[in-house]
Amino acid sequence: MSVHAEARKVTTHTLQEMKRAGERITMLTAYDYSLARLVDGGGVDVILVGDSASNVMAGQVTTVPITLDQMIYHAQCVQRAVDRALIVVDLPFGTYQGNSRQALESSIRIMKEAEAHAVKLEGGSEVVESIKRILTAGIPVMGHLGLTPQSIYKFGTYTVRAKEEEEAEKLLNDARLLEEAGCFALVLEKIPRDLAAKVASELSIPVIGIGAGPDVDGQVLVLHDMLGITQDFSPRFLRRYLDLAGAIDGAVRSYCDDVRSGDFPSEGESYSS
Ligand code: KIV
Numbered sequence: 001m002s003v004h005a006e007a008r009k010v011t012t013h014t015l016q017e018m019k020r021a022g023e024r025i026t027m028l029t030a031y032d033y034s035l036a037r038l039v040d041g042g043g044v045d046v047i048l049v050g051d052s053a054s055n056v057m058a059g060q061v062t063t064v065p066i067t068l069d070q071m072i073y074h075a076q077c078v079q080r081a082v083d084r085a086l087i088v089v090d091l092p093f094g095t096y097q098g099n100s101r102q103a104l105e106s107s108i109r110i111m112k113e114a115e116a117h118a119v120k121l122e123g124g125s126e127v128v129e130s131i132k133r134i135l136t137a138g139i140p141v142m143g144h145l146g147l148t149p150q151s152i153y154k155f156g157t158y159t160v161r162a163k164e165e166e167e168a169e170k171l172l173n174d175a176r177l178l179e180e181a182g183c184f185a186l187v188l189e190k191i192p193r194d195l196a197a198k199v200a201s202e203l204s205i206p207v208i209g210i211g212a213g214p215d216v217d218g219q220v221l222v223l224h225d226m227l228g229i230t231q232d233f234s235p236r237f238l239r240r241y242l243d244l245a246g247a248i249d250g251a252v253r254s255y256c257d258d259v260r261s262g263d264f265p266s267e268g269e270s271y272s273s
Pocket of ligand 1: 029048049050051052053090187189210220222
């Protein structure tokens with residue numbers, strides 16, 4: 001086990017040190033108390049209260065509809081569970097793009113009401129002013145480039161981004177801008193591995209990939225995908241570590257059979273007078 005994996009609390013500085021020491025950073029999403037407790041107990045470095053809650057918790061087709069109040073609710077549930085991991089919370093769509101004051105106010109609500117440790121937002125040059133304003137309040141910001149699901153209606157698909165030279169060049173410039181603006185880390189989603197490698201080697205802040213190949217400073221997955229709870233989402237980058245959907249289906253069926261047959265509850269599962 002690495003020195004940093006044993007450290008009690010992960011901070012943004014821990015992540016910088018991990019990058020310098022060549023230790024890979026682990027990050028997973030969580031949205032509720034019970035699973036956040038298990039994820040933190042498992043030793044993950046960063047817990048992202050992602051706006052993917054819109055999909056996996058609320059059953060929405062995109063991340064666009066989730067509100068700031070709903071993100072704060074999920075973040076509060078996670079915060080109560082976590083002892084060690086750094087908690088990063090997504091600023092949802094429409095709560096930071098209006099202007100930098102709106103971005104600051106949304107971030108302050110997340111920090112104050114959920115006691116989070118940092119916020120994450122999507123985009124490059126378009127959101128740099130907002131990032132700088134949030135940082136003036138001492139709130140750490142994580143960037144997110146590549147596939148940015150909040151812009152799904154602009155791009156129209158969830159396919160790999162920045163395959164063309166022009167888009168790759170913009171991504172590289174945006175990554176530099178985010179580092180200059182003061183982001184403590186950057187998520188790169190669904191881009192070619194060589195481009196991700198180039199960004200990670202050029203930037204001094206940690207670069208965490210999802211569908212961005214192995215040559216970055218850490219990896220993030222959506223918890224419900226890697227546990228095999230979601231079944232209708234199978235991108236190439238996703239490794240499933242469990243078939244929880246299958247296990248839950250089996251348990252529910254056994255319970256129904258036992259209740260229907262009268263096998264549950266047994267004598268030992270009942271109280272005597
Ligand atoms: O919302 C989310 O889960 C994310 C990850 C995919 C990085 O932003």
